[in-house]
Amino acid sequence: MIYYIYFSGTYDNNNTMKIVYVFLTASLLYSIYIPTKKFVKNEPVLTFRKSEIEINEKGKPVSFLWLQIIDWKIEKEEDSSTYYLTIETADTKKRINISWLDKGPSEIEELLRTYKTR
Structure with missing residues (x-):
């Protein structure tokens, strides 16, 4: 998706799509980061x-x-x-x-x- 949005040339004039994609990517990375951090940290309950x-x-x-x-x-x-x-x-x-x-x-x-x- 990153290649298609930024480098294919299809969305060169559509900055809105690029901004929406940045926010969607950031939220996806955040939703993966938090559970992984808890799992790796292994804090006592x-x-x-x-x-x-x-x-x-x-x-x-x-x-x-x-x-x-x-x-x-x-x-x-x-x-x-x-x-x-x-x-x-x-x-x-x-x-x-x-x-x-x-x-x-x-x-x-x-x-x-x-x-x-x-």
Whole structure:
């Protein structure tokens, strides 16, 4: 397409087509770049610390102090084999899909118990 639009001579007088094509190409490259960046970066989804748990949500870390957490539970969705971690504080309630993580639901549950009781 780049050759056809810019170098074939067909659209030499049509600058509008060239500008539209630049924007379409830029949006396509951006839509490919963002998922590839996330895949290559390989950021942790859950980070357990002595004082808090950090959840990486769409590239932005969200932290909850262990003292803020009122309740947490790991639930299996009825119709599938998908597990969710639900963390509840006085202000918010977060639900995270943990089925695709390296550690299984039982290992994550053990980590939650260990860090929550500290």
